[in-house]
Amino acid sequence: MRRSSRTLLSGVAAVLVIAAIVGGCGSSSSSTSSSSPSPSAAKPSGTITFLVSSTPTVDNLLKQIPTFEKQTGIKVNVANIDYDAMTQKETLDLRSKTGQYDVFWVEGTFLGRYVGQLHGLEPLDTYAASQGVNLGLSDFPSRLIQNFSMNGHLYAMPFEATLMMQAYRTDLYTNAGLSPATTLSAYLANTAKLNNPSNVYGTEIMGQRGEPIFYEWLNWLWGRGGQLFDSAGNPTIDSPQAVQALQDLITLSKSAPAGTVNYGWDQAATSFAQGNVSTAVLFSDQTNGLLDKTASKVVGQWAYAPFPGTMQTAFGGYSWGMNAFSKNKPAALAFIQWATSKQVLTSLLPLGSSPPRISIQSDTALQAKYPWLKAEQAAAPRAVVPTSSPFYFQFVDTISADMNAALTGSMTPQAAMADAQKKWENIIKTGGGL
Amino acid sequence: MTEVTTSVSLQGRRRPPALVSGLRRRLPLLGFILPAVVYLAVFMGYPFVYLVHHSLLHENYANPAEGSHFIGLGNYSVVLHSGIFWQSVLVTAVFAAAAVSIELVLGLCIALLLQRTIAGRRILIALFLIPSMMMPIAVGLMWRYMLDDGYGMVSYYLKLVHILGPSGLIAHPLLARPWTALASLVVTDVWEWTPFMALIILAGLESLPIEPFEAAAVDGASRWQEFWQITLPLLNRAIVVALLIRIADAMRVLDIVFVITGGGPGNSTVTAQLLSYNIGFGAFQTGLAFAQVLLVLSATVVVCALIFSRVSREGAAA
Numbered sequence: 001m002r003r004s005s006r007t008l009l010s011g012v013a014a015v016l017v018i019a020a021i022v023g024g025c026g027s028s029s030s031s032t033s034s035s036s037p038s039p040s041a042a043k044p045s046g047t048i049t050f051l052v053s054s055t056p057t058v059d060n061l062l063k064q065i066p067t068f069e070k071q072t073g074i075k076v077n078v079a080n081i082d083y084d085a086m087t088q089k090e091t092l093d094l095r096s097k098t099g100q101y102d103v104f105w106v107e108g109t110f111l112g113r114y115v116g117q118l119h120g121l122e123p124l125d126t127y128a129a130s131q132g133v134n135l136g137l138s139d140f141p142s143r144l145i146q147n148f149s150m151n152g153h154l155y156a157m158p159f160e161a162t163l164m165m166q167a168y169r170t171d172l173y174t175n176a177g178l179s180p181a182t183t184l185s186a187y188l189a190n191t192a193k194l195n196n197p198s199n200v201y202g203t204e205i206m207g208q209r210g211e212p213i214f215y216e217w218l219n220w221l222w223g224r225g226g227q228l229f230d231s232a233g234n235p236t237i238d239s240p241q242a243v244q245a246l247q248d249l250i251t252l253s254k255s256a257p258a259g260t261v262n263y264g265w266d267q268a269a270t271s272f273a274q275g276n277v278s279t280a281v282l283f284s285d286q287t288n289g290l291l292d293k294t295a296s297k298v299v300g301q302w303a304y305a306p307f308p309g310t311m312q313t314a315f316g317g318y319s320w321g322m323n324a325f326s327k328n329k330p331a332a333l334a335f336i337q338w339a340t341s342k343q344v345l346t347s348l349l350p351l352g353s354s355p356p357r358i359s360i361q362s363d364t365a366l367q368a369k370y371p372w373l374k375a376e377q378a379a380a381p382r383a384v385v386p387t388s389s390p391f392y393f394q395f396v397d398t399i400s401a402d403m404n405a406a407l408t409g410s411m412t413p414q415a416a417m418a419d420a421q422k423k424w425e426n427i428i429k430t431g432g433g434l
Numbered sequence: 435m436t437e438v439t440t441s442v443s444l445q446g447r448r449r450p451p452a453l454v455s456g457l458r459r460r461l462p463l464l465g466f467i468l469p470a471v472v473y474l475a476v477f478m479g480y481p482f483v484y485l486v487h488h489s490l491l492h493e494n495y496a497n498p499a500e501g502s503h504f505i506g507l508g509n510y511s512v513v514l515h516s517g518i519f520w521q522s523v524l525v526t527a528v529f530a531a532a533a534v535s536i537e538l539v540l541g542l543c544i545a546l547l548l549q550r551t552i553a554g555r556r557i558l559i560a561l562f563l564i565p566s567m568m569m570p571i572a573v574g575l576m577w578r579y580m581l582d583d584g585y586g587m588v589s590y591y592l593k594l595v596h597i598l599g600p601s602g603l604i605a606h607p608l609l610a611r612p613w614t615a616l617a618s619l620v621v622t623d624v625w626e627w628t629p630f631m632a633l634i635i636l637a638g639l640e641s642l643p644i645e646p647f648e649a650a651a652v653d654g655a656s657r658w659q660e661f662w663q664i665t666l667p668l669l670n671r672a673i674v675v676a677l678l679i680r681i682a683d684a685m686r687v688l689d690i691v692f693v694i695t696g697g698g699p700g701n702s703t704v705t706a707q708l709l710s711y712n713i714g715f716g717a718f719q720t721g722l723a724f725a726q727v728l729l730v731l732s733a734t735v736v737v738c739a740l741i742f743s744r745v746s747r748e749g750a751a752a
Contacts, residue, residue: 084715088715091495091496091718092495095495095496095498113496113497117496117497117498117499118496118497118498208696208698209695209696209697209698209699209700210696210698257583257584258583258606258607258610259582259583259584259607259609259610261607261610261699262582262583262607262609262610262698262699267582267584271584276584390496390497391717393712393716393717394716394717397712397716397717401697401698401700401701401704402700404698404699404700405699405700405701405702407699408606408610408611408612408699408700410612410699410700410702411700430512431494431500432494432497432717432719433512433719433722434512434513434516434518434519434713434719434722
């Protein structure tokens with residue numbers, strides 16, 4: 001999930017966060033509970049550098065970096081910048097093979113570029129094994145591990161399981177005698193029934209051109225039994241299921257605030273937090289905004305449920321990968337182990353993070369304290385990265401423009417998907433061209 | 435005899451060729467302009483040559499396996515045959531024409547008002563210039579929130595006077611339809627750059643000679659005649675400068691579009707620069723992006739040159 005809209009704000013304020021240098025030379029052992037470096041491995045040291053783009057979870061992690069530095073003696077240089085700028089700098093770094101950044105905070109959709117084209121991420125499983133390090137992968141849903149794997153190798157450790165969750169107002173659902181939908185038709189029915197524009201809208205969609213509408217549509221495409229590509233890799237986005245999925249979004253928009261056609265994930269979460277809508281599909285990394293009593297009017301009146309149906313849903317989570325050209329791989333691995341350790345991931349929970357570890361998701365004590373965990377545990381095994389194609393950017397750019405045009409009434413759903421199909425075929429034919 | 439000797443003597447002393455003597459005379463002058471020439475060569479010439487060179491290559495910066503090879507005008511052909519390119523050019527042209535025209539008219543009016551002696555004039559001018567000094571990204575963010583249908587101030591007041599809303603003149607959110615989205619971008623640009631236009635015109639107004647106005651007053655010219663037949667023609671140069679700067683600037687608008695509409699709804703507000711950005715930094719198709727940039731740059735230069743030459747001719751005729 002790219003964050004071109006929201007993170008531009010952080011881009012304007014682009015804050016260079018240089019972590020404090022803590023001189024202590026602590027133990028070289030990792031703080032993870034599930035992995036430990038072998039006694040024979042050299043003690044990681046030196047400096048590592050990386051880029052991130054602000055989210056509540058990653059911001060909270062950055063605050064803990066002095067602890068990591070103290071524990072390991074490794075110095076961390078990190079810059080918190082705009083998301084687009086981050087991926088551009090990383091791409092240029094990998095292309096030039098300079099190894100300027102040791103660690104990458106990366107999404108599954110970027111594996112096509114970073115691994116498939118630039119061969120820039122180190123296979124973590126192989127490297128960890130060579131260092132005698134156990135990554136403890138059994139504590140992660142296999143689906144999430146697959147989301148960050150290519151060609152049989154794991155390239156990044158899951159850090160935040162950003163899932164697309166069905167967020168609903170418990171008070172409104174209880175009053176109306178409704179339960180969160182488990183089928184697409186029930187979802188459409190619930191949102192229509194609860195639509196009362198003078199008080200609260202039935203729903204909202206992320207209709208903004210770009211990734212928001214693409215991700216929103218993708219769940220409905222898969223839910224309707226459609227696919228982006230056939231088994232030969234040809235686009236199938238003009239299928240009846242694809243058209244129906246777009247029609248579903250148009251139907252939902254009738255029970256949504258008028259501005260929904262321009263909503264990104266942040267606007268959608270804000271609208272839900274303001275109590276404007278009864279139901280929405282939100283990315284789980286927006287949980288923080290729903291919990292914040294100073295900003296949310298629905299604290300204690302909302303819950304998550306998995307997206308209706310049993311088909312796969314779109315995954316927008318983040319992970320930590322290692323630059324294959326890094327000059328300090330041992331320290332990079334130590335950081336990745338630490339950042340994805342159970343201890344650190346648990347510490348991020350109060351701010352509404354979505355930990356990818358099974359042992360955290362299934363912990364009953366934690367589930368009682370952080371109720372969204374249980375729904376996320378149920379949703380995680382269905383969460384799939386949309387595509388790892390190196391043409392991901394072009395695909396999203398073209399299809400989202402057509403879908404947004406259909407949503408605003410400039411095109412019919414059939415015409416929009418037929419146009420997108422032609423453009424995708426051309427992108428593949430020309431190797432990513434216009 | 436003496437005369438002959440003198441003549442022979444003169445023939446024996448060969449004069450330096452005209453080119454050499456010209457160079458000798460101009461050498462000190464060349465020395466003065468050399469730093470500027472070097473600066474231009476390094477900071478403008480080299481990037482431009484680089485741009486042209488790479489626009490002739492098939493190059494995907496994110497995929498080294500594709501390699502980088504010469505394809506002549508292949509990128510230009512792809513761009514010129516692309517529907518989205520021509521659409522972006524049209525959007526850019528409409529945006530630039532609308533924004534700069536409004537800025538010119540408003541800027542002229544404001545400059546005429548500010549020319550008068552009013553209390554706190556200097557403070558007023560300083561405050562008035564704030565929008566033009568703001569970062570375009572910040573301007574974009576500010577307007578994005580003001581235009582938001584749910585909680586934006588602009589949308590709120592437009593709904594209050596029944597211009598916006600289900601029963602209003604505009605039934606849909608401002609950023610939800612192509613023309614209102616483009617109009618919103620124009621309004622944002624006008625808000626940001628009208629003060630700049632006014633400042634340049636004000637500088638032109640304050641440098642006008644007083645004699646023609648005195649003569650007009652003696653002849654009994656009305657204020658309108660004075661403005662139309664003296665002020666405006668004399669302001670010609672200042673207006674041209676302001677227009678050229680603003681047209682070139684408007685043709686490369688990116689920031690506010692990126693933030694406010696992202697090119698939507700659909701592709702309706704994708705400007706040429708946003709398209710270049712997406713091709714270059716999204717898809718990393720650098721050859722294509724460079725070709726597109728050069729085509730738009732050429733169009734901008736042609737438009738500016740046409741305006742300049744036309745106004746120069748009119749100035750010479752006057």
